[in-house]
Amino acid sequence: MFDINYTFHWNQAFRALPDMLAGAWITLQIAVLSMVIGIIVGVVLALAKQSRFVAARGFATTWIEIARNTPALFQVYMIYFGIPAVLQLVASWFDIDFRAMGINIFYLDSYWAVLVGIAFNNAGYLAETFRGGLRAVPDTQTRAARSLGFGPFDAFRLIVLPQMFRAVFHPMTNQMVWAILMTSVGIFVGLNIDLTGVTQELNARTFRTFEFFALAAAIYYVIAKIVTSGARLIAWRLFRY
Known part of the structure; x- marks a missing residue:
């Protein structure tokens, strides 16, 4: 009934393994940088969400709602296509010809579009995670730190923040x-140097x-297992007491 005559040629795939591993390194690079940016911005957003200032709360809420309730691919698209379009519109308003100056502000490299898009998404999700972590740290910790002579910033930086990161360690691992997996959306904006892009070209x-x-799926799996195994070792050190 079915005529299946496909012949597997794994030797071609294994010969291209060095190129795929080079792409995997770019994938890991984007993921790590986006996490670093996401953690920094996420902490700021979490604090802003709890701020008494309406503007700060509104800004944080808008960021979080967009990041958590729209597709990641849409966010990458908006950064890759949207930012140049907005810059072009602003330039037309002020009658500025950047091309005459030899500056091309209307093109965003796909690498940076994916990095910024994933960082934007990470920050939105991590902000809510961090907000929950901050609530998990008792207020008595801050009061005890202040009674020992810590200023507000030092009490937060040295007492509250480490406990918050300890509480949200596993969600951060996820x-x-x-x-790492989300970097694969870069193929839709022309990123051809990461693992998915290299695989598609091959x-x-x-x-x-x-x-x-x-x-490629096996390489993604191995990278994810290395990350989760490393996190498990770190968690054993953090949570053994």
Whole structure:
């Protein structure tokens, strides 16, 4: 009934493994940088969400709502296509010809678009995670620190923040794995140097779709397992007391 005559050629995929591993390094690079940015911005957003200032709360709420309730691909698209369009509109308002100056502000490199898009998404999710972590730290910790002579900033930086990160360690690990996998959306904005981009280019040249994407999936799996295993070792050190 079915005529299946597909022949596997794994040797082509394994010969291209160095190129795929180079792409995996770019994938990991984007994920780590987006997590670093996301953590920094996420802490600021979490504090802003709890601020008594309406403008700060509104800004944080808007960021979080967009990041958590729209597709990640949409966010990357808006950064890749939207930012140049907005800059072009502003330039037309002020009658500025950047191209005459030799400056091309209307093109955003796909690498940076994916990095900023994933960082934007991470910050939104981590902000809510951090807000929960901050609530998990008793107010008595801050009062005790102040009674020992700590200023408000030092009490937060040295007492509250470490306890918050300890409380949200496992959700941060999950977010890191999510960031690694989410880099694959870069293929839709022309990113061809990460693992998915390299795999697609190899597939387009050889038409060995199953072999290359199966190998790419295995590499993603190994990277995710390394991250989760490393996090488990760190957690053993953090939570053994």
